[in-house]
Amino acid sequence: PSASSGEKKKFVVGYSQSNNAEPYRAQLNLQLQHFLKKYPDIELLPIADAKQSSATQVSQVQNFITQKVDALIVSPTEPAPLTAAVQQACDAKIPVIVLDRTVNTDCYTAFIGGDNVLIGRKAGEEAVRLLPDGGNVVELRGIMSNQPQIDRDKGFREAVAANPKIKIIADREGKWLKEQATPIMQQWLAQHQQIDLVYGHNDPMALGAYLAAQAAGRADKIKFIGIDGLAIPDGGIRAVQLGQLSATFIYPTGAQEAADTVNKVLHGQQVDKKQVLGTTQVTKDNAAELYKQFDLSGQN
Amino acid sequence: MTTVKTAPPVKAPGESRMRRTLSALGAAQAYIGLVLILAVGIATKGEMFLNETNLTNAIGAFASRGILAVGVTLVILTGGIDLSVGSLLGIASMTAAMMLAKFSLEPWQIVPVCMVVGALFGFLNGAGTAWLRIQSFVMTLAMLSVVRGLDRQVSDNVSVGTQIAGPDGKLTPQAEAFQLFGTPGHNLFDRIYYPVLAFIVVCVVFHLILTKTRFGRHVYAVGGNPTAARLSGVNVTAVTIAVFTLSGMLAGFAGPIDAAYSASADPQAGQSFELDAIAAAVIGGASLAGGKGTIAGTFVGALILTLLDNVLGLNAVSDNWQLVIKGLIVVVAVVLQRPDLFKIFRGGSRS
Amino acid sequence: MTTVKTAPPVKAPGESRMRRTLSALGAAQAYIGLVLILAVGIATKGEMFLNETNLTNAIGAFASRGILAVGVTLVILTGGIDLSVGSLLGIASMTAAMMLAKFSLEPWQIVPVCMVVGALFGFLNGAGTAWLRIQSFVMTLAMLSVVRGLDRQVSDNVSVGTQIAGPDGKLTPQAEAFQLFGTPGHNLFDRIYYPVLAFIVVCVVFHLILTKTRFGRHVYAVGGNPTAARLSGVNVTAVTIAVFTLSGMLAGFAGPIDAAYSASADPQAGQSFELDAIAAAVIGGASLAGGKGTIAGTFVGALILTLLDNVLGLNAVSDNWQLVIKGLIVVVAVVLQRPDLFKIFRGGSRS
Amino acid sequence: MTTVLAMRAIGKSFPGVRALDGVSITVAEGEVVALLGENGAGKSTLMNILAGVFKDYEGEIEIGGEVAHIHSPKDARRHGIAMIHQELNLVPELSVADNIFLGRERAILDRGATEARTAELLRGLGLDLSPGTLVKQCKIAERQLIEVAKALSQNVRVLVMDEPTSALADAEVRRLYEVIRDLTGRGVAVIYISHRLEELQEIADRVVVLRDGQYIGERTGINRDELIQMMVGRPLGEMFPRADGDTEGEELLRVEGLCVPGDRDTGRTALRDISLTVRSGEIVGVAGLMGAGRSELLESIFGAHRPSAGAISLHGAPYRPRSPKQAIDRGVALVAEDRKAQSLVLGNSVAFNASLSSLGRYLRFWTVDRRREGTAVEQQVRALRVKTPGLRFTVGNLSGGNQQKVVLAKWLLTAPSLILMDEPTRGIDVGAKAEIHALMSSLAAEGKGVLVASSELPELLAMCDRILVLCEGRITAEFPRGQATQEAILEAAMARQQETM
């Protein structure tokens, strides 16, 4: 709607990120900056970090409205809290691109995000493949109230139901953090003689569990599956290459799509309102190639 | 008996005027930090910063924490600390959302219930501190954990939305009304943003309680010297329990505001709000040793915190640097607004 | 005038023996909370709980926070508080990982540098508290924010791994050695888990410093009665700066341990560790009013916290109920291990 | 004799207060110089300057003929100056030995040596305390002696004692004199501050008088009336203005068989089988040695401790106070022993403290009526001649004696019918003491009952209609007015029941 300003030289875009300090989101930020650079008439303001607080994020969105940005990108902490703020932006005629997690209103320009139920299901299918004779699975969950956690759990359980001999014998909240996952896994190893597979809702948790299993000398008897597949030295793709994870699934950041969408919107072009992104399974075979594809180091 | 020169409050005529001026200046100094931030805001962003919407937004975002800060100030004045307020706000916001979602209760029914829930847990904090004589830091830290656990359990770790649609697809009248508690863009009488109003009213009420009532005096006495307070006839136990209960009650009051603001009750809502609340009180001059502090100070402290965020945000400072600058400015503000500022640099003696 | 015999307070011979017994019992009582948790652990999980690996794992997971707790205890003893230790651990762990990843430095080069980095920030905390006379709560809260901002800035918000492979695809010798700092499964002399050893050594060293040295006395004096300390010629400013510097230094020392434990330095590492550290000290009997507390107490407090987690985890208690039960047990433990436990229930008067 | 110390033209200002103005004094080797002056005259301030408490001041200090720059306690110690402060300054959580050697420890503690030395010092003062005892377990008089021991443990040239005896009973005072004489015999110069003129007569070689922060003069021969004249600027009437009281009034307080358990942690004495009465219009004294349980008795009547047996009645009705609040509601007041720890909220104002116990009287529509409160407080402050720059002045910055008057004001404002006074004139100057005595008399004349514990026997002998003597928590004697003598009281005070223990 704001594309009418034809004589404008430069468009200003604001982006509110729910928490910079998660590797996945740091990568998203990096990619977004990278892809937006391709459009010289678009200026991305410093990314606003809500540090996991909805209240902070709401006021960030309001700040951007106050600053009269030409377009707004939001990665909500949770759907509900950001709904009213996004509505306010929409009322102020600012196009809003919602990234990764949704909001409960239709008044936005585009939603771009992965399908976590799908990713969970793929992870489950991989588990079924890895455990043809069934086995014991433990599940490290993200922050319990986060939508990706709920969806990744749901998809996974649906998929492993295919083999009734696969049992999820324990699950706990690892809060997306590596450091939380290690002691939990240590306790599971003490409790359970047989653990065949660890499903971590993200790579850091899966890797935290891997550390514990390796220490107990049981890593080679256990398969590890993670999610995110970041192309960073400390990320999931490398871990698959090193054989620490059996598989991980790329949780697409949507940065490239977001950049394209913003550009189109600012120039009055039509965009798809809902852009659901697929996932790619990272295996030993495609890891090197995928890493190269997504590696941004040295490009910014 | 004979007329002595030791004489009652004798004041040299000029002296008292000078003194009044000085003490007024001293009082004004308490606002220097705030004024500084306002000045920077206006200088850098002018009208964009200094307009009703922006200020309302900024204060509204902090209002629920500001209300917690008032309760925490009471506790700090008695020499205690309350780390549980964030959790209490969380469970109150969950209570509010559930009452709305499950029973379609009206806002005026929801608020008192939330306040009672908060007050109840607050009472337990007070009882543990006063009767079992557990250090309030431990007691309220334990409460933080217990209440967060309960909150997550009753909600099944799922956030509960407050924008509840009726069969006609439109919001129910109760949900519609609930938005007035602070869902951004919803104002009382189309003008007044309730969180800001509520914060100010809470400040005024508790300012009056602390400065005008016997209870207020007792709060200061308990924090200043509990032994002397007890021997002066103050019921130290009752005052202690009362401040924790009030702090809990205020957290309960802030719960629905937080739920409306987020249009949902997140089982994590309020997490780490206690630090912001305590920071507001302490930046406002409250001493964690007890006996020293005011609601006006806490109000200023809250404004400093939220306007600082706002100014940095409007100036599009990057987030990492925001953290750095925020820390530095808080230190500067605290130093500047100290009444004995000049003494420090003169290297005056301290006792 | 009359030569009076001032007759010294007479003590019955048996009395002092009874007194000694009582005070030894009193000391034993400080461990009741811990003993209780051990008992529950053994009763419910027997050998699964009570074996070297499990206990090592449990203590190892807490070791870095335990080390922070020792530093925080020093600060608390002087009547201050240090909220920045979590951030300091974070930046130290990032420093360690970067020194390893970028410059392939040896562990023995990394640790001192991290300690210096921590000590430097700690010194600033102390300077702000002692010289600018900012309440330590505000000063260290500001530092928490500043240091976290710097940490995120230098790391670009990306975690830095410590398992660095050389061109041959195997870990570099430095990375290999770095693992000994606490990557699970890597032990010194194939037996000793460094984080546990480091925690115990830190406790012993600081126990000795506090009980056997002049500096230790001065720490207690400054917290117990700063005026008296100053009038006795204690350099209150120097002691204050020293405890904050030491606390920072210990956070720096804990940094590499944390990085090794996770085989990476996360820009969020150490977040909210300060609460755990303070909780360990306070559960161990330290008084936030200053002057009261011991390293032995803090050690017990740390064990209570981590073993409680362990026992609940091994018993597969759900995450939500863990929060609830943890809060309750901490309260019970604190009440049980109070030396004046019985007085409370006798309703003895207090002054 | 050679001059060891000279303070020249010393001046010091606090915000709103000129505490000292051009004061000079000199002290010679082996001499005891007494500093005398009303409350707030500036005595403590002058000595605090000498002890390095204040960083800045005007004037100059010479030690042994050379200019000494004293701006910190460390400087003072380096010049061989030690001071026993008026307000006790010990660290409660540390042991007696640790307190005595605080600031002078070796880098690595040598506990054995310090404890041995401490035991020796304590023995010299007649104090049988184990060096490892925590100070928080010591009684207030013991603490004062620990302060003395702390000062003595240093190698001093000049020893300043700011009211070292205010918490001590006669016997301990005597012991202290012996110690002082021993010190002066070895050439130590002593500056001694006290409001007990009798003490000065006995111990001081010379008396220097201050008034309103100024040097007024000095005398070698101690002439009581002249000193008072110099001090307060006017002659003072009779010291103990009391005629025989009304011993026939109706019974106000009756205590029967009261027992209160002791408390080892705080060093509280147990009370055993106490019975007593106080009539309206009567002043009853309580005498006893340190730790006899005088404070404990008053505090128990005030509801601060829970009795294990016994009955109390007030105005003929049963009275079982479970807290000070209940006692106050029944018209009982307690002027406690330790004003700093037990009576005042030091960081708050004079008005705040004075009205704290009587706020209920000024309530209007749930709020405290500031005007009525201010009027009432102002009236008391005037009547008691509290020297303060204003009602909003921080009470902690008043001189010790004026703080005590604020405590009295607080209790008078509750309009009590029974006043319990624990060392009410501690640290009070002669003029004010006379005023407080007059106040006690007039309270009694108004039909109130007064129960007063004091370590100053002359005060008790002059003021009381009856004197009870406590020893080890028991009443060992009772003397009606006129029959009591110092000797008889002391004997009863030492009637220990060692065989029963």
Ligand SMILES: Nc1ncnc2c1ncn2[C@@H]1O[C@H](COP(=O)(O)OP(=O)(O)OP(=O)(O)O)[C@@H](O)[C@H]1O
């Ligand atoms: N820290 C301070 N701040 C402000 N005024 C002070 C301070 N210390 C002392 N004063 C003031 O200085 C004056 C002198 O006080 P000082 O304590 O020296 O009296 P003093 O002679 O020792 O009295 P007393 O016999 O009651 O102990 C008093 O008016 C007092 O209020």
Ligand SMILES: Nc1ncnc2c1ncn2[C@@H]1O[C@H](COP(=O)(O)OP(=O)(O)OP(=O)(O)O)[C@@H](O)[C@H]1O
């Ligand atoms: N700093 C203090 N804080 C609280 N209470 C104190 C303090 N100092 C002394 N007390 C109280 O004073 C009393 C100690 O004196 P006690 O009653 O045993 O003997 P006493 O006859 O009053 O002796 P003294 O001559 O020491 O006053 C205790 O009741 C104690 O609670």
Ligand SMILES: O[C@@H]1[C@@H](O)[C@H](O)OC[C@H]1O
């Ligand atoms: O790892 C990611 C986590 O940090 C974020 O919060 O949610 C999605 C996850 O994949």
Ligand SMILES: [Mg+2]
């Ligand atoms: Mg004095």
Ligand SMILES: [Mg+2]
């Ligand atoms: Mg006494």
